[in-house]
Amino acid sequence: MLCQQCQKRPATVHFTKIVNNHKTELYLCEECANQKGDFKVFVPFSINDLLTSFLDMGKAAVPVENQGLIRCKSCGMDFMQFRKLGRLGCQDCYKYFADELTPVVKRVQGSLKHNGKVPRRAGVGLRLERQIQQLKAQLQKAIEAEAFEEAAKLRDQIRELEKQLGQL
Numbered sequence: 001m002l003c004q005q006c007q008k009r010p011a012t013v014h015f016t017k018i019v020n021n022h023k024t025e026l027y028l029c030e031e032c033a034n035q036k037g038d039f040k041v042f043v044p045f046s047i048n049d050l051l052t053s054f055l056d057m058g059k060a061a062v063p064v065e066n067q068g069l070i071r072c073k074s075c076g077m078d079f080m081q082f083r084k085l086g087r088l089g090c091q092d093c094y095k096y097f098a099d100e101l102t103p104v105v106k107r108v109q110g111s112l113k114h115n116g117k118v119p120r121r122a123g124v125g126l127r128l129e130r131q132i133q134q135l136k137a138q139l140q141k142a143i144e145a146e147a148f149e150e151a152a153k154l155r156d157q158i159r160e161l162e163k164q165l166g167q168l
Contacts, residue, residue, distance in 0.1 A: 003029035005036075072096045128165045132158055 003011045009029035017024045028036070070079040077089035079097055088094065094101065106112055135158045142151040 001027055003027065003032050005029075005032040070097060070100070125165060125168050128161055128168075132161050132165070135161070 001011045003009050004027050006029060009031065011027035012030050013028045013033040015024075015026040015028065015033070017026075071077070072089060072093045073096065074092035075089035077093060079100060082088055082093065082097060088097070102112065135154050139151055139154040139158065142148075142154060
């Protein structure tokens with residue numbers, strides 16, 4: 001689609017303006033959009049900018065003026081460099097920046113523990129552990145409900161799975 005104003009360059013900016021329930025849409029090239037006075041063209045941002053913006057949310061564990069002082073002793077990266085780059089320098093950075101990373105990871109993922117899918121071949125032990133935990137929860141409920149026959153079956157299933165887990 002060509003720019004609606006100059007009809008020469010491709011339209012790369014889409015504006016939608018709603019005033020008094022009247023909607024106006026404009027498709028402009030970047031040059032025409034910059035010339036237009038009532039619109040401000042946003043500078044493109046990277047995924048890195050988006051991810052590092054999460055670091056600015058909430059209350060920081062370390063005051064902003066002291067964040068440049070936090071430094072990884074293995075690779076030498078400081079926290080301000082990490083914020084700028086959006087990636088850590090080495091595996092030890094997780095340890096040195098833990099106070100600042102923990103709330104970010106929790107906010108982005110919803111938890112500090114990974115609960116996602118695991119590849120079939122690699123996750124046999126993990127699947128068994130999860131299944132054992134589920135059975136133990138069912139066992140506890142059966143005991144509380146005094147369903148002892150069901151509890152005995154669950155106990156036997158747990159023992160069998162634990163035996164399989166021990167053989168891995």
